[in-house]
Amino acid sequence: MKKEVPRLAKKLRMLRSELRLTQKEVADRASVTESAYRAYELGDRNPKPEVLTRIAAALEVRPEYLSAPVFENRHEFVYAVLDCEDLFGYTARDFDGIAAIAPSCDSKAHFFEEFVRDWSEVRKKLDDCEIDEKEYVEWKRTYDSGV
Known part of the structure; x- marks a missing residue:
């Protein structure tokens, strides 16, 4: 029976591929061993939070993009x-x-309203063909409301 690959592992592999980097290059940028990074990408291990932050920087995304909950x-x-x-x-x-x-x-936490407004604006740009799917995905990966 084939093992289900965790979402984090899939994201790591996809991002690395899009940046045209080798596993060694990502590992070097994130200051981890190549074998450790390979294990993360295979889903055999999960990085500690501080390592995940370095990997996110190496892959040019926010750490939250990699650590988002999986349902x-x-x-x-x-x-x-x-x-x-x-x-x-x-x-x-x-x-x-x-x-x-x-x-x-x-409620004093109005960040969600700001997020939904930002998301709505970017989604409208996609729907109106002002941006392409790649730009939309990039926005989702790097969204930062300043919180």
Whole structure:
């Protein structure tokens, strides 16, 4: 039976390939051994947070892009969304029959609103053919709202 390759391993391989780098080049840039990097890319090992940060820099993406949570099913995603209420004050709202996630009355975490506005603008540019799919994917990989 074939082993399922973790999402991080797939991202590492894809990014390295797009940059036309060898595993050794990424390893050197990230100050890790080539064998350690190879193990990360194969999904045999997971890098420590500080190593992941160096690998992200070597691959020219934000560390969060590489460490984003992986949801195995819809239930895991739903519980992650529910955690946002406790963590950041966002909750479910109904706006004229349209379900949405919005800040609660006492929420001070308005970063999500800024993110959704930014995402909407970039997505509209893609839909209007002002940017191509590659530029859209690049935006997603490097998004930084300043938080």
